[in-house]
Amino acid sequence: MARLLQIPTLSDDRGTLSVIEKILPFEIKRVFYIYNVTSPRGGHAHHKTCLALISLGGECQIEVNTYGEKSTYTLNSPSMCLLLDPQDWHTMHSFTPNTTLLVLASENYDAQDYIYEEPQPQ
Known part of the structure; x- marks a missing residue:
């Protein structure tokens, strides 16, 4: 089930530093980022892959459907992280200009890991 995680962040007169160390429930095997978005992204779940x-910078909305239960999350701070379990069918949309969405994945890319059929209420 999707959940928000506060990333440990330190600030002083030099700026702000956010640290992702020993807070994710998985080992990072893949890193990618999404930007210059002109239409919704995602639209799938996974068999094995967890995502953070x-x-x-900027803001976007993440719609999550877990076994037919839907939630919407707003990501607009580099100190907040949305954790997605494999079964969390997700779509990213409503990107503001210049948004960069960083994605940390528990698995390397595997086309067979993707589920494109959205879950229906039971």
Whole structure:
């Protein structure tokens, strides 16, 4: 089930530093980022892959459907992380200009890991 995680963040007169160390429930095997978005992204779930999504700048909405139960999350701070379990069918949309969405994944890319059929209420 999707959940928000506060990333440990330190601030002083030099700026702000957020640290992702020993807080994710998985080992990071793949890193990618999404930007210059002109239409919704995602639209799938996974068999094995867990994800951590962080907006490094700008804002976007993440719609999550877990076994027919829907939730919407707003990512607009680099100190907040949305954790997605494999069964969390997700779509990212409503990107503001210059948004960069960082994605940390528990598995390497595997086309067979993707589920494109959205879950229906039971």
